[in-house]
Amino acid sequence: MKAKARAHTNIALIKYWGKRNETLFLPMNSSLSITLDRFYTETSVSFDQEMTKDQFYLNGELATDQEQEKVSVFLSKIRRYTGVDSYARIESDNFVPTSAGFASSASGYAALTAAAVKATGIELSLKQLSMLARQGSGSATRSIYGGFVEWQKGQHEDGSDSFAVPILEQGEWDLRVLAVEVTTQAKKIFSREGMKRTVETSPFYSGWLETIERDLAALKQAIVMRNFTKLGETLEANALKMHATTLGATPPFMYWQSETFQVMEVIQELREDGIEAYFTIDAGPNVKVICEPRNESVIIDKLTQIDTVNHIYTCRVGPGITYLDR
Ligand SMILES: O=C(O)C[C@@](O)(CF)CCOP(=O)(O)OP(=O)(O)O
Numbered sequence: 622m623k624a625k626a627r628a629h630t631n632i633a634l635i636k637y638w639g640k641r642n643e644t645l646f647l648p649m650n651s652s653l654s655i656t657l658d659r660f661y662t663e664t665s666v667s668f669d670q671e672m673t674k675d676q677f678y679l680n681g682e683l684a685t686d687q688e689q690e691k692v693s694v695f696l697s698k699i700r701r702y703t704g705v706d707s708y709a710r711i712e713s714d715n716f717v718p719t720s721a722g723f724a725s726s727a728s729g730y731a732a733l734t735a736a737a738v739k740a741t742g743i744e745l746s747l748k749q750l751s752m753l754a755r756q757g758s759g760s761a762t763r764s765i766y767g768g769f770v771e772w773q774k775g776q777h778e779d780g781s782d783s784f785a786v787p788i789l790e791q792g793e794w795d796l797r798v799l800a801v802e803v804t805t806q807a808k809k810i811f812s813r814e815g816m817k818r819t820v821e822t823s824p825f826y827s828g829w830l831e832t833i834e835r836d837l838a839a840l841k842q843a844i845v846m847r848n849f850t851k852l853g854e855t856l857e858a859n860a861l862k863m864h865a866t867t868l869g870a871t872p873p874f875m876y877w878q879s880e881t882f883q884v885m886e887v888i889q890e891l892r893e894d895g896i897e898a899y900f901t902i903d904a905g906p907n908v909k910v911i912c913e914p915r916n917e918s919v920i921i922d923k924l925t926q927i928d929t930v931n932h933i934y935t936c937r938v939g940p941g942i943t944y945l946d947r
Pocket residue numbers: 632633635636637638646652724726757758759760761812813902903904
């Protein structure tokens with residue numbers, strides 16, 4: 622019983638920031654992302670009755686004990702859900718430049734979910750795959766689908782209504798995401814810890830939640846109307862509000878470095894010159910710039926003039942999960 626799947630990473634335009642249930646990975650708020658074409662994870666899973674424990678290989682190497690444990694705990698959720706009781710060999714290859722601020726957990730857990738379930742031979746819906754991937758990493762919930770994807774937070778405390786739904790298919794709106802990799806290698810506060818500390822201690826967190834539904838509605842309307850200005854203004858403001866919550870945490874923290882501000886200033890200058898570009902930032906110093914194809918080259922030219930910019934990856938809207946020959 623073996624299968625292989627590919628899943629792409631995604632960039633949130635309305636951020637998932639905070640859990641209401643850590644065990645089931647239930648979010649405090651709904652979120653919305655774009656799946657990207659360029660970066661993905663390929664994972665194969667082979668269940669074998671003879672194995673006495675799971676074996677996880679990452680990029681060709683046996684993974685660390687900590688990674689083995691995380692994957693095995695997650696695979697047991699899939700075993701319970703599908704009724705399969707054997708161990709498996711898992712091989713994952715990440716085609717994701719984590720140095721550019723892309724979380725490989727989104728594509729990683731989505732690909733693992735798709736390959737593992739396929740290997741069991743049990744047919745599940747994309748909605749069920751999304752609910753399973755959510756329990757590996759929240760942002761993986763969205764990588765089951767391509768295009769523009771909403772992760773509905775759901776109301777039920779068992780998570781049965783917390784999954785992703787496709788909003789717009791790949792190819793229905795051709796936008797660009799420019800991932801700007803800056804030089805700093807600051808110590809990273811992983812998003813799981815960052816959001817937990819913020820939920821538990823930041824007085825600004827309630828303000829974040831109060832504006833989420835309005836942001837989400839505005840962004841979904843912008844998508845329906847293909848209104849790039851409204852999309853950009855909404856996503857940029859949402860990212861800024863997310864990062865504002867961390868400043869009020871105990872102890873306070875900030876993901877931005879001086880290089881981050883340099884990129885943000887150039888984006889604002891571009892807009893003053895009439896070139897529409899908007900930025901979003903996740904749990905790190907790197908900036909992702911969203912623009913329309915016609916402005917891509919002028920924006921890249923301007924960004925490459927910043928001496929602390931290491932590399933710029935150009936991404937387009939990408940696909941949902943696909944199954945590969947072994
Ligand atoms: O992607 C977004 O919506 C916004 C973030 O990237 C942060 F900016 C959060 C991603 O969190 P994730 O790594 O999925 O956390 P997990 O559920 O604890 O594994």
